[in-house]
Amino acid sequence: MKLALKKFDWILFIDVLLLTFIGLLFIFSAQLRSGNPMFYVAKQSTALGIGVALMLLVVSVRYELYSEYTKHFYFFAVLLLFAVLFFGTRIRGSKSWFDLGRFAFQPSEIAKIAFVLYFAGFIEKNRYRMKKISQLFTAFLTASICIILILLEPDFSSASVFIPIFLGMMYTGGLSKKIINFAIIFFVISLGLPFLEIYLTINNSYGFLIENFRIIYLCTILLLTIFVWFFIKFLRFKVTFKEYKTVILIILLGLITSISISGYLKDYQRRRMIVFLDPSLDPLGSGYNILQSRIAIGSGQLTGRGIFQGTQTQLGFIPDQHTDYIFAVISEEGGLIFSFIVILLYAVLITRGIIIARNAADRFGSLTAVGIVIMFSYYIILNLGMLTGIMPVAGVPLPFLSYGGSSLIANMLAVGLLMNIHIRRYAY
Amino acid sequence: MWHGENLGYSAESFSDRLNVLQFGIFFLLGIIFFRIISLQVIKGEKFRKISEENRIVIYSQPATRGKIFDKNMDVVVDNKPSFVVLFSRQTMEDEEVKNVIIKVARLLQRNDQFAHTLIEKTKTIPGKNFSLIKIAENISKEQAMRLAEKIPQLPGVVVRIEPVRVYKWGTSASHITGYVREASLGELSENTVLKAGDVIGKNGIEKQYDEILRGINGGSQVEVNARAVQKRILETVEPIDGDSIVLTIDKKIQTALSNHIQGHIGVAVAIDPNTGGVLGLASYPDYNPNLFVSGLQSWQLRYLLRSDKKPLWNRALQGQYPPGSVYKMVTAFAGLESGVITPQTVINCKGFIELGKYKQRFRCWAREGHGDMRLSEALAHSCDIFFYETGLKLGPTKLNDWAEKFGFGKKTDIDLPSEEKGLTPDRAWKKAKLHQDWYDGDTVNMSVGQGYIWTTPIQIAQFTSAIANDGIIFQPFILKKIIDAQGNVKFENVPKIKRELDITAENFSAVKKGMMEAVRYGTGKNAKVVGLSVSGKTGTAQNPQGVDHAWFVCFAPSEKPKIALVVMVEHGGGGGDVAAPIAGKILAEIFEKKMKPQMDADEHR
Structure with a gap:
C-alpha cells in the first residue's frame, strides 16, 4: 500500500477532481432557477464520494488479478443488461435504469468497463492470431452482444461508444492494416451516403436525383458490378490490386447497409441529421437545442457573463443544462477562460491515459488503458462537437462534468483502473 | 518492454499505433478548441446580441384609437373595453401550438375551421416567437372567465382587456367611417411603424386619418425565461392615445x-x-x-x-x-x-x-x-x-x-x-x-x-x-x-x-x-x-x-x-x-x- 501511495498518479487524480468540482459549481448554477440547486450538488457529491472510494478499492487490488476474471465480469455485465430490459425503469423513453430507491443505476456504464477489460484480455490471449478473419469475427460477435442489448433499451448513444472502443482496441491490439482499411471504406460508404442523401434533400437542388434516389442507387450498383465483371472476364484486364474482389465485396456491403440505414432511420434521427447539416432550417424544433447552446457558448465571449449571470442559462434557454449541455453553461458564464481550462484538463486526462498505456507493464494493461482513453475521448469529442455544432446531435454526457451519479462512479472506476495500471508499471 | 515489439505480423509496434491514435484524438480536440475560439471570440459579439434578444420581449400595450364625432359632437365611432385572447407560440412545436389553439377554440365554442385559420396565422408571424398575436376578440365575460381558469393548461395564451371599435351609426355612415382590421403582412412590410397585430383603418375616415387616430402604442420590455414566463420588467412606456376627429357630417x-x-x-x-x-x-x-x-x-x-x-x-x-x-x-x-x-x-x-x-x-x-x-x-x-x-x-x-x-x-x-x-x-x-x-x-x-x-x-x-x-x-x-x-x-x-x-x-x-x-x-x-x-x-x-x-x-x-x-x-x-x-x-x-x-x-x- 505504501508503494501504491508513492507511485500514485497525483496529476491524474487532481485533474479528475478539478473537473468534478467545476462540474459541481456549474451544476449548482444550472439548477439555480429550479430553486433547489443543493439537491443536485449533494447527490453528485455523494456519487463523487462513492466513486473515489470505489476507485481506491480498485487501485488496491493488483490488476493482473482482474485479467483472470474478465470473462466473469463481462458475463455479469451482460446479465445486468439483460435484467434491465425486464426489471428496469423507463426514463425518457429508454429502459436503461435500475431504480434503487435513492440512486438510479445504469448498467450500461458498468458494461463499458467490463467490455474494455474483457476485450483487453481477449486480444492479449489471441495476440498472434489477430490477422485471422475468424478471430475478428468472434471479437465482433462478443462486442455486438452488448451493443444489441443496449440498442434494445433503446439507448443509441450509449451503444455507440462500443464501436470506437472496439475499433480502437483492435487497431492498437495489432489488427492487420488491410482489414482496417476495409473497415474505413465500409463505414464511409454506409454512413456517408445517408448523409449525402439528406444533404441533397435539404438543398433540393437536384429534384430528380432525390426522388429517384433509391432506383439510381440500385442501378449504379448493378452497372458497376457488370462493368467490373466484364472487364475482368472478357478483356482479361490485369488487376494489379490484389484484393480487388474483397474491395468490391466491401463496397457492395457498404452500399447495401447504407440503403438499409437510410430506410430504417427513425424520423427523429433523420431530423437530427438534417439539423446537424443546417440547424437554422428548424430553429424552433430540432434545431432549437443546438442554436441555443451555440448562442450560449458564443455570448460568453472572452471572460464570460459571470457565474450565475448567464442569461441563456438562468432563463432556461439551454436544454438539459445540468447534464448533456453543461459545457454551454460553463462557457457562457465562464467565457473562453473556462472553456480553455476545461479542454486543458481533458487534454491532461487523455495524455495521462496514453502515457499510462505506453508505460504499462503488459499488453493487458496497455490495452485496458487504451480502451478507457478512447471511451473518455469519444464522449468528450462527441459532446463538445455537438454543442459547438460540428457534429450531429447525440445525447452523450461530458465525463466528470455532467450531472449523473452512475456515470460519475463508472468514470471514477475507470480512472481507478488507469491508476492501478500506472502504479504497477514496474511490477516485472 | 513489450510495447516496442512488432504487433503480430504487422511491421508496426503498439507504440506506433498509439501515436496515431493520440494524434487523431488531439487533432479532433484541436478542431473543437478552434471552433470554440471562433464562437466566443470572433462571433462572440453577435451571439451576445442574440442572447439579449432572446431574453427581452416587448409586450405592447395598444393605444386607444381616437373617437370620431359629427359636427354637433354626437359620437359616430366610439371604443369599448373588450376581452381579447392573445397568443405567443414561444418555443412550442407545431403540434403543441395546434393542441393549444384547438383547446382555445373549444372553450370559445368556435368551430374547427376557426382553429385552422388561427393555426395558419401563428405560422406567419414575422420575427420573434414571443410576439403576441390576437386570436380572438370581443369574447363574452363568461368565456373570458372560463379561459382564464384554464390558463395554466394553455401555455402562451393571454387574456386581457383591450379597447375595440364601436360604430355607433352602424351601416348608416359606413362609407364615411370605414372600418378597422388587423394589418396584413403586406401592410406590415410597407409601414415599419406597424407591428404584427396592430389595427389599421381601412376605407373612409379610419383610413384617411389613420395616423391621427392610431396614437402611439406603449409597451413594456420584459425579461422572460425560455418558457416565456415573465421574470421582471425592464422598461415601460405608456401608450399615447390617438386624437379624436370631428366631422362636418350632421x-x-x-x-x-x-x-x-x-x-x-x-x-x-x-x-x-x-x-x-x-x-x-x-x-x-x-x-x-x-x-x-x-x-x-x-x-x-x-x-x-x-x-x-x-x-x-x-x-x-x-x-x-x-x-x-x-x-x-x-x-x-x-x-x-x-x-x-x-x-x-x-x-x-x-x-x-x-x-x-x-x-x-x-x-x-x-x-x-x-x-x-x-x-x-x-x-x-x-x-x-x-x-x-x-x-x-x-x-x-x-x-x-x-x-x-x-x-x-x-x-x-x-x-x-x-x-x-x-x-x-x-x-x-x-x-x-x-x-x-x-x-x-x-x-x-x-x-x-x-x-x-x-x-x-x-x-x-x-x-x-x-x-x-x-x-x-x-x-x-x-x-x-x-x-x-x-x-x-x-x-x-x-x-x-x-x-x-x-x-x-x-x-x-x-x-x-x-x-x-x-x-x-x-x-x-x-x-x-x-x-x-x-x-x-x-x-x-x-x-x-x-x-x-x-x-x-x-x-x-x-x-x-x-x-x-x-x-x-x-x-x-x-x-x-x-x-x-x-x-x-x-x-x-x-x-x-x-x-x-x-x-x-x-x-x-
Missing part, C-alpha cells in the same frame, strides 16, 4: 340620406354650399363596420368582397357615371358666358335636329317637340334640342373648358380615400384612345351629358354647390377639427376655395330660375316640398350597361341655399320618377316639412 342629414337611399343602389350626397363641408354621404349597398370587429362569417366576407353590388365601394367617390341632363347647366353657363346665347335667346324645338350630309337625326326626349324655348324653360323641361344647338354653336373645346372650370375630369380632393377623377373627353383624347375624329354628333352628346363623359357624384355635388353659392368652387371636405383626448382643439379646418368663377349675376339668375321652375312645374316636380323653395335638375343618363341612371341635383332653400344635394340611383330609370322623389323626401325630413302629395310625372327628363 347626424340628422346623414340619417335622412341613408334612410331614403336605402333599397336603391345609389348615392346621396349633401354638401354645405357655403363652405364645401360634406353634411352627409350615403352610398348603398352599405355594410356594418361592427362586423369587422366582432368577426365576419365567411359568407359575409364573400358577400362584401365578391358581390356584384360591391358594398365596400363608396359610390360617391369611386362610382363614375355619365351625368345626363344634369350636365345641361354646364352647357348653359358655357353658352351664356361665351355669348352664343343670352337668357332671352329663343330656340325652336321641333323634336329633332339633323346633322351632316346623311341627315342623322338627334332627337329630343319629347318626340313632338317643345316648341319655342328660352333658357329657363329649356332647363325646366329639360329640352334637349336647346342644348344641342347651344353645344353646336360652342364647339367641344369651349364646352370642355367650362366643364374643367366646374371641376370635372379632376379629383375634388375630398379627404376620403380612393377617389376617381372621371373624364371630360376632347378631340385629343378621342384621337389617342379611339383613333377617331371628333364629330358634331359627339358635341351634341356631350352638351347633354352623354357620350364619353364620366363624372363622380361628388364632382356633381361640388358643381351643384358652386351654382348654389354663385360661382365659388369649394374643395369638399369632411374633417372639421382634430381634438385630443382632453378635448383641446389641435387643428381646425377652414373652407378652401379652389377658384371663383367669373360669371355674371344675371346669367346665374337665369340658370337658377330654370332650376327653380324645373321643380315648380317641370321635370323635377316630384321633389316639391311644401313650404320650401327647391331648385333642382333631373338627369336620366343612358348607358350601355342597362337601364338609365337616375340623377337629381338640387339646392335649398333657393334664395339662401343651406344645402346642395345630389341623388343618384344606378340603373334606376328616369331622374324625375326615381331620383327626384328621394331628394324630396330627404329635404322634407331635413327641413322638417311635408312632401307634396305624389303626382304622376308627366315628363321625366
